[in-house]
Amino acid sequence: MSNKYTLYGAPVSLYTGKARSYLRTQGIPFVEMSPGSDRYLNEIVPAVGRWIIPCMETPDGTIIQDGADIIDHFERGPGQPLRRYNAYPTSPLLLAVAHVFELFGGEGLLRPAMHYRWNFDEQNLSFLTSEFALLMPQGLTAEQAEQGFLQNSGRMRKAAMVFGVTPESQPLIETAFHEWLDLFEAHLVDHPYLLGNRPTIGDYGLIAAMWAHLYRDPAPTMVIKQRAPRVGRWVERMTSVEPYRHEFIGNDDDLIAGDELPATLVAMLRYASEEYLPEISAHVAAANEWLAEHPEIEAGTNGLDDPATRGLTGGRGLIAGGAATFPWRGIELTTSVMPYRFWLMQRLHDDLASASADDAANVRKVFSVAGLEPVLDLRTLRRVERFDHLEVWGPLT
Numbered sequence: 001m002s003n004k005y006t007l008y009g010a011p012v013s014l015y016t017g018k019a020r021s022y023l024r025t026q027g028i029p030f031v032e033m034s035p036g037s038d039r040y041l042n043e044i045v046p047a048v049g050r051w052i053i054p055c056m057e058t059p060d061g062t063i064i065q066d067g068a069d070i071i072d073h074f075e076r077g078p079g080q081p082l083r084r085y086n087a088y089p090t091s092p093l094l095l096a097v098a099h100v101f102e103l104f105g106g107e108g109l110l111r112p113a114m115h116y117r118w119n120f121d122e123q124n125l126s127f128l129t130s131e132f133a134l135l136m137p138q139g140l141t142a143e144q145a146e147q148g149f150l151q152n153s154g155r156m157r158k159a160a161m162v163f164g165v166t167p168e169s170q171p172l173i174e175t176a177f178h179e180w181l182d183l184f185e186a187h188l189v190d191h192p193y194l195l196g197n198r199p200t201i202g203d204y205g206l207i208a209a210m211w212a213h214l215y216r217d218p219a220p221t222m223v224i225k226q227r228a229p230r231v232g233r234w235v236e237r238m239t240s241v242e243p244y245r246h247e248f249i250g251n252d253d254d255l256i257a258g259d260e261l262p263a264t265l266v267a268m269l270r271y272a273s274e275e276y277l278p279e280i281s282a283h284v285a286a287a288n289e290w291l292a293e294h295p296e297i298e299a300g301t302n303g304l305d306d307p308a309t310r311g312l313t314g315g316r317g318l319i320a321g322g323a324a325t326f327p328w329r330g331i332e333l334t335t336s337v338m339p340y341r342f343w344l345m346q347r348l349h350d351d352l353a354s355a356s357a358d359d360a361a362n363v364r365k366v367f368s369v370a371g372l373e374p375v376l377d378l379r380t381l382r383r384v385e386r387f388d389h390l391e392v393w394g395p396l397t
Helices: 014-025 038-048 065-074 092-108 110-117 122-133 142-162 169-187 201-212 218-227 229-238 262-295 339-353 357-369 375-377
Strands: 005-008 030-033 056-057 063-065 323-327 331-336 384-388 392-393
Touching: 005 014, 014 065, 014 092, 014 201, 014 375, 030 323, 038 063, 038 229, 056 110, 063 065, 065 201, 092 110, 092 201, 092 262, 092 339, 092 357, 110 122, 110 142, 110 201, 122 142, 122 218, 122 357, 169 218, 169 262, 201 229, 218 229, 229 375, 262 323, 262 331, 262 339, 262 357, 262 375, 339 384, 339 392, 357 375
Parallel strands: 005 030
Antiparallel strands: 005 056, 056 063, 323 331, 384 392
């Protein structure tokens, strides 16, 4: 039995990036293996019930699926002694902010991530063909690998559409991404990480899209390097094992102090509100309508014939069933409803519920200024739980 953790994922994978960044910045020894490996296909997939990455195998053989659960193994589980520092701020305000960016980074940045990957073939296609080969079973011929890429890329292009990447939205996505880079760049003038001098769960949420798609892929990396070089250095800090200080030499590991946030961080929160609050609100409304129509759903299941589906009403992988329409930058978008997002949002609600009344009131005040207060009250009729590596509905309450 290895004394190291094994991460099953790939450099091209958005969600693997969250877990890998945590392991690297926390200095936790691990090896990364392809999901095309025999062990992943023959042992890990049957154990978790679906082909999905990232998965992690601990030295004692325990299998953990999902970036948040992998992080919590070290933050709130038996791996805690191995971490360098706490990724969950002790300040209720900073913790709430971190949870917002965990959700926004992994889910709210999917549109630019998918647009810049799949709509710039001249710049990206050769790179992606090579990268996607790392996902495939070992021993394929060149022709088989090429056919596998065509199938995978076709599926991903469809997924981009269900995340709201359409001919009408594409120029708006680029404008929105430029705005995001400008806001993040301004914040990083004074802070090496989102909330101060060390990464938090918010940074780990953001790095998912910012690394795998937006920094590694050829087309968007030039946008970042030319428009927001500090954001590029943040990406490099977030993917480095050793502390990466440079312009922040001499800083300690403290987070932002006090009950007020820097104006640059409030501006980033306001951006997250404008970009993502209409979408997640529409998704909650769609889920509640569907749940109200299906009171017979058994707790501990997703209420569908396929227990491994990620969509509200079905669908495999990122092409999920069930959709909601919402206004975005002067147009309407329709995107897939995925209960996993509600589970991430519940992490914010659950941690805030343990705060004192005064601290909770301060979070509401700050979120109100940023236009984010409604996210504190968004609830599905049933909680989303994770059981045996799958998203399921909790009991009726």
